[in-house]
Amino acid sequence: xxxxxxxxxxxxxxxxxxxxxxxxxxxxxxxxxxxxxxxxxxxxxxxxxxxxxxxxxxxxxxxxxxxxxxxxxxxxxxxxxxxxxxxxxxxxxxxxxxxxxxxxxxxxxxxxxxxxxxxxxxxxxxxxxxxxxxxxxxxxxxxxxxxxxxxxxxxxxxxxxxxxxxxxxxxxxxxxxxxxxxxxxxxxxxxxxxxxxxxxxxxxxxxxxxxxxxxxxxxx
Numbered sequence: 001x002x003x004x005x006x007x008x009x010x011x012x013x014x015x016x017x018x019x020x021x022x023x024x025x026x027x028x029x030x031x032x033x034x035x036x037x038x039x040x041x042x043x044x045x046x047x048x049x050x051x052x053x054x055x056x057x058x059x060x061x062x063x064x065x066x067x068x069x070x071x072x073x074x075x076x077x078x079x080x081x082x083x084x085x086x087x088x089x090x091x092x093x094x095x096x097x098x099x100x101x102x103x104x105x106x107x108x109x110x111x112x113x114x115x116x117x118x119x120x121x122x123x124x125x126x127x128x129x130x131x132x133x134x135x136x137x138x139x140x141x142x143x144x145x146x147x148x149x150x151x152x153x154x155x156x157x158x159x160x161x162x163x164x165x166x167x168x169x170x171x172x173x174x175x176x177x178x179x180x181x182x183x184x185x186x187x188x189x190x191x192x193x194x195x196x197x198x199x200x201x202x203x204x205x206x207x208x209x210x211x212x213x214x215x216x217x218x219x220x
Contacts, residue, residue: 001053001056001057001146001147001148001149001150002145002154003056003057003060003063004060004063004064005055005056005058005063006153006154008153008154008155008156009153009154009155009197009198025069029069030069033069033072033073033076034069034072036076037051037072037076038107038115039105039107040076040080040085041107041115042106042107042115043085043106045079045080045083045085046079046083047176047177049149049171049173049176049177050079050149050176050177050178050179051075051079052149052173052177053148053149053177053178054075054078054079055071055072055074055075056149058071058074058075062074077091122170122171122184123169124167124168124169124170125168125169126168126169126184129169129184129185129186131166131186131214132185132186132214132217133163133166133186133188133214133217133219134163134166135163135164135165135166136162136163137162137163137219138160138161138162138219138220139160139161139162139163139188139190139217139218139219139220140158140159140160140161140217140218140219140220141156141157141158141159141161141190141210141212141216141217142157142158142215142216142217142218143157143158144157144216145157146174148174148177148178149173149174149177149178150173150174150216151173151174151211151212151213151216152212152216153210155197156192156197156208156210156212159192159196159197160192160196160220161190161191161192161193161196161210162190162191163188163189163190163191164188164189164190164191164209165188165189166186166187166188167186167187167188167189167211168186168187169184169185169186169187170184170185170186170187170213171183171184172184172185172213172215173213174215183215185213185214185215186213186214187211187212187213187214188211188212188213188217189209189210189211190209190210190211190212190217191207191208191209192207192208192209192210193206193207194206194207194208
């Protein structure tokens with residue numbers, strides 16, 4: 001979807017603040033938010049693409065105001081309500097509804113180390129999925145404006161690049177985010193010249209590499 005989250009190439013956002021020796025978490029509550037997300041994983045109530053899309057749907061003013069883990073927390077609350085884990089009334093009160101069933105968490109303390117290290121990524125090698133493009137081929141990013149989730153940034157749409165690498169077969173985020181199937185297909189690293197993306201004022205020496213799926217591309 002088109003929204004404020006798609007910031008690539010936008011001006012006026014201020015300088016990038018580089019924090020020396022940045023900690024993994026700035027506050028204890030951030031670690032708890034991260035842990036809550038990982039603990040929900042075994043329930044399989046949503047996937048990574050669903051989660052990304054939920055953050056994209058935050059109101060623009062909130063998205064720009066919130067810190068990274070504030071966005072995570074807002075997404076978490078929204079998804080546990082939408083998937084029926086809790087009700088909005090329970091979120092507001094901080095207490096379970098009277099008479100509600102008590103559920104045993106699927107993630108036990110003993111299983112935490114293995115879950116923390118295992119991302120459960122599917123095999124990227126699948127001979128049954130034929131690539132639509134090959135390394136060295138000129139391609140154009142399709143000019144699309146979907147209302148749902150997509151990983152095709154606006155600044156690349158309609159631009160011409162060259163396939164630099166085939167990453168293998170991966171789940172297509174645009175369908176995965178909405179429960180429409182994995183639609184596994186090849187994902188490529190596509191090289192775009194800076195001038196193709198930003199115009200003649202860009203450096204002729206610079207390039208941008210973007211990971212793009214088959215369905216994002218067409219022959220140039």
